[in-house]
Amino acid sequence: GAAIERFAQMTDWSYYEAARRFQRVLVAAGIDAALKARGVMDGDTVVIGDLEFEYSSDHSEAGMYERWYSERRAAGVVGKGQARWPHVTG
Numbered sequence: 001g002a003a004i005e006r007f008a009q010m011t012d013w014s015y016y017e018a019a020r021r022f023q024r025v026l027v028a029a030g031i032d033a034a035l036k037a038r039g040v041m042d043g044d045t046v047v048i049g050d051l052e053f054e055y056s057s058d059h060s061e062a063g064m065y066e067r068w069y070s071e072r073r074a075a076g077v078v079g080k081g082q083a084r085w086p087h088v089t090g
Contacts (some may be wrong), residue, residue: 004029008048020064023059027059
């Protein structure tokens, strides 16, 4: 619904903790269970508003971090141990 779309839009995906919080909200709101009930499987693309992500049933800390980190690296974002402030590219 509109609330989860707004929440997704307001989430700062550059922070792992924010992505983790979003996952907890999906579980708490029953959205994760509803996706599974509708047959969504690992690797399927899920769209919530403007957010598009690859579904994974692995909610372990290590699994979530690895997916978040891989997505950030694939997007060309600065790697571990490096920071750029303010967040400016180029």
